[in-house]
Amino acid sequence: MNQSKLFSEFKLKNTTFRNRIVLSPMCQYKAVNGYVEDWHFQHYSRFAFSGLGGAFIEATGISPEGRITHGCTGIWEDGQIEGLKKITEVFKKYRCVSGIQLAHAGRKASFLRPWDGAKPIEKNDGFEKKWQTIGPSAIPVNENSPTPIEMTNDDIEKVKNDFKNAARRSLEAGFDILEIHGAHGYLLHSFFSPISNKREDKYGGNLENRMRFGLEIVRNIREVWSSEKPLFYRISSVDGAENGSSFEENIVYAKELKKAGVDIIDCSSGGIGGSPVLMKSKIVPGFQVPFAERIKKEANIDTMAVGAIIDFNQAEDIIVKDRANLVAIGRELLADTQWVYKAASFFDLPNAKDFLPESYSFYLSRRDEYLDRQAKPY
Numbered sequence: 001m002n003q004s005k006l007f008s009e010f011k012l013k014n015t016t017f018r019n020r021i022v023l024s025p026m027c028q029y030k031a032v033n034g035y036v037e038d039w040h041f042q043h044y045s046r047f048a049f050s051g052l053g054g055a056f057i058e059a060t061g062i063s064p065e066g067r068i069t070h071g072c073t074g075i076w077e078d079g080q081i082e083g084l085k086k087i088t089e090v091f092k093k094y095r096c097v098s099g100i101q102l103a104h105a106g107r108k109a110s111f112l113r114p115w116d117g118a119k120p121i122e123k124n125d126g127f128e129k130k131w132q133t134i135g136p137s138a139i140p141v142n143e144n145s146p147t148p149i150e151m152t153n154d155d156i157e158k159v160k161n162d163f164k165n166a167a168r169r170s171l172e173a174g175f176d177i178l179e180i181h182g183a184h185g186y187l188l189h190s191f192f193s194p195i196s197n198k199r200e201d202k203y204g205g206n207l208e209n210r211m212r213f214g215l216e217i218v219r220n221i222r223e224v225w226s227s228e229k230p231l232f233y234r235i236s237s238v239d240g241a242e243n244g245s246s247f248e249e250n251i252v253y254a255k256e257l258k259k260a261g262v263d264i265i266d267c268s269s270g271g272i273g274g275s276p277v278l279m280k281s282k283i284v285p286g287f288q289v290p291f292a293e294r295i296k297k298e299a300n301i302d303t304m305a306v307g308a309i310i311d312f313n314q315a316e317d318i319i320v321k322d323r324a325n326l327v328a329i330g331r332e333l334l335a336d337t338q339w340v341y342k343a344a345s346f347f348d349l350p351n352a353k354d355f356l357p358e359s360y361s362f363y364l365s366r367r368d369e370y371l372d373r374q375a376k377p378y
């Protein structure tokens with residue numbers, strides 16, 4: 001009998017995750033004009049047949065200027081649906097819940113790809129043009145970053161519409177779940193944080209005003225994203241910077257997000273810039289799990305834990321202790337796409353090989369028959 005809670009099903013609205021393990025969204029920086037390429041198909045296919053409960057496609061720009069880099073995926077025009085659809089079809093085929101993360105990079109847009117320097121694009125970077133960034137206030141992330149233009153009401157309405165249209169396209173592309181990127185200092189987070197938001201209108205100042213933009217986007221998205229389909233929202237649970245938004249503010253935010261139509265909070269942290277407090281401390285495995293645990297209990301909403309979740313027992317423990325409903329894994333899955341199969345074997349699941357495609361599992365089962373033992377990867 002399956003004793004592992006990590007491998008128990010999780011049902012959220014009309015969606016059933018076959019286990020609690022989810023691929024965290026991770027930018028690939030390989031798109032061309034926002035369009036997915038062969039790379040994306042190959043990369044995401046590997047995860048589609050790796051036994052995961054669910055998988056998120058990377059932060060995908062709701063507009064060209066909402067991308068972090070020229071290599072980011074986009075969903076601002078209908079032509080971009082087809083390539084994404086090809087990816088969701090693979091996920092469906094292998095029973096992996098498919099998700100997309102919708103994003104606007106705000107004042108952290110117009111950057112070079114990580115391997116090109118991960119710094120703002122300069123006028124003379126030659127092969128690619130920089131673009132004007134936007135934000136709640138004309139405050140750059142740091143002295144080396146470009147100053148964003150303070151968004152007008154028209155700009156705010158445009159971004160809200162862009163998110164809504166992107167959600168409609170995500171539905172057409174066949175995604176089962178959708179995540180709004182409200183973390184890491186990008187546009188939505190920059191409205192929430194008092195470090196980057198100094199507005200004096202209804203979008204700035206007190207907490208109610210700083211939550212407004214994110215909540216309006218959620219409500220807008222809910223108008224087109226089926227009420228039967230789960231909606232995730234990634235927050236930075238703490239800014240980790242002086243005068244930033246507090247964890248307590250995020251608990252209030254999580255409660256409001258739930259009322260607005262969010263089903264699950266994906267609990268990350270940091271990224272807003274300013275003078276780092278928390279980030280000075282060394283990151284330890286599971287360092288953000290306490291955020292997921294407290295938000296789950298104190299805001300009474302389902303959560304996904306993320307951040308240096310590496311070991312099988314560590315992941316199991318999070319679910320057993322009900323510290324989160326799902327665990328999102330990023331880099332460890334890049335290192336080992338068969339993590340789920342290995343975890344299932346580690347926990348002695350009789351059906352561990354079901355987490356591999358048939359054309360792999362068949363031969364491993366046959367090998368087991370020849371060997372005088374159950375051949376386990378762990």
Ligand SMILES: Cc1cc2nc3c(=O)[nH]c(=O)nc-3n(C[C@H](O)[C@H](O)[C@H](O)COP(=O)(O)O)c2cc1C
Pocket residue numbers: 024025026027028058059101181183184234268306307308309328329330331332
């Ligand atoms: C290459 C790479 C790309 C990432 N891209 C995104 C992204 O598109 N959206 C996002 O919210 N987080 C992104 N992240 C953060 C991850 O989703 C995850 O939260 C972080 O890596 C911590 O989890 P891990 O320790 O399991 O990798 C990225 C991380 C990496 C390493």
